[in-house]
Amino acid sequence: DAGVIQSPRHEVTEMGQEVTLRCKPISGHDYLFWYRQTMMRGLELLIYFNNNVPIDDSGMPEDRFSAKMPNASFSTLKIQPSEPRDSAVYFCASSPREGGYEQYFGPGTRLTVT
C-alpha cells in the first residue's frame, strides 16, 4: 500500500489567497483526520471523518477553514482567505476501525502564508 498521500508537499501563498490541501487515505480505512502542527501549539486535531461523514470539527480554528470528504478515497482542507498565522504543517491521517484505531500519517503539507 502507498500509505496516506498528501499534496502538495509545500505551499507558499500570499495572505488573502485560497489554499486547498489534499489527502488520499489508505484504502479500507474508515476514519480520516486532519491535524495542524506548529512549534507554539504542537499537534492539533482540526477535524475527523468516519465513513466520509464529519464527526467532530470543534478543532477547526475559524470559519475560514473548511474540510470535505466527497468519497472514501479523497479529502480536502481549504483555507479561504489565508492568513500568515495559518503557516504550519498540516497532516492527514487515516485509521482502520479495528485494531485500536492507530493512525497512519501522511508526510504533511508545509504551508507558508506571506
Add this chain to the structure above:
Amino acid sequence: AQSVTQPDIHITVSEGASLELRCNYSYGATPYLFWYVQSPGQGLQLLLKYFSGDTLVQGIKGFEAEFKRSQSSFNLRKPSVHWSDAAEYFCAVGASGGSYIPTFGRGTSLIVHP
C-alpha cells in the same frame, strides 16, 4: 477527559546509551496507549501500541514500552540508542469506549550525541 503529559521537552543521550522517555496519562478507564516517532520533515509513524494483556509491549526499531496502571505511565525504552533514533517522540492516549478522539502529548525531542 483524557490527557497526556510528556514531562521532558528535550532529552540528550550518547550513542549506545540506554533511553527512557516518560509519558503519563489521565483517563478513567483502561486506555489505548501509543508511541509515535516523527523524523524531521516526515509524518508520525507508529512505534508501538498497548490495548490490553501483557503490560510490556515490543515495537519496531528495537523500542519497547511498559504500561504501569498504578503510576498512570507508559514509558518508552530502548537499551542502546543509534544516531538514527534522533527524532521527535509522541505519546498518545485513545479512549477504549465512547467517542473516539485521540489525544497526543506535546512530544519529546531526542538528541543523540556521537
